[in-house]
Amino acid sequence: MNQGDCKLRLYVSEECELCDRAVAVLAAARAPDFECVCIEDDTELSARYGVRVPVLHDVSRDRDLGWPFDVGDVLRFLSA
Structure with a gap:
């Protein structure tokens, strides 16, 4: 599977400095479109990702x- 076939989501929380950094890393990696x-x-996403964002x-x-x-x-994640 190439990067173009990958549908990506970046799970974030509001006013999250680490989340802003993650967006910058994805831009630098030229990651395909993500939401x-x-x-x-x-509630479900908060329980799953609450203390782990950004993911x-x-x-x-x-x-x-x-x-x-x-x-x-x-890059390794996208190519695996």
Whole structure:
């Protein structure tokens, strides 16, 4: 699977400095389009990701890359 086939979500919380950094890392890695999903209004997502955000989630493979991550980590995650 190449990067273009990957549907990505970045789980975040409001006013989260680490989440802002994660977006910058994804931009530097030239990650394919992703959507930011705020977990605060969703009980299930808050329970799953509450203390772990930001988390990059590959929807097609149901797998996560948790913070901290850098450009190299993102590239490896996308190519695995």
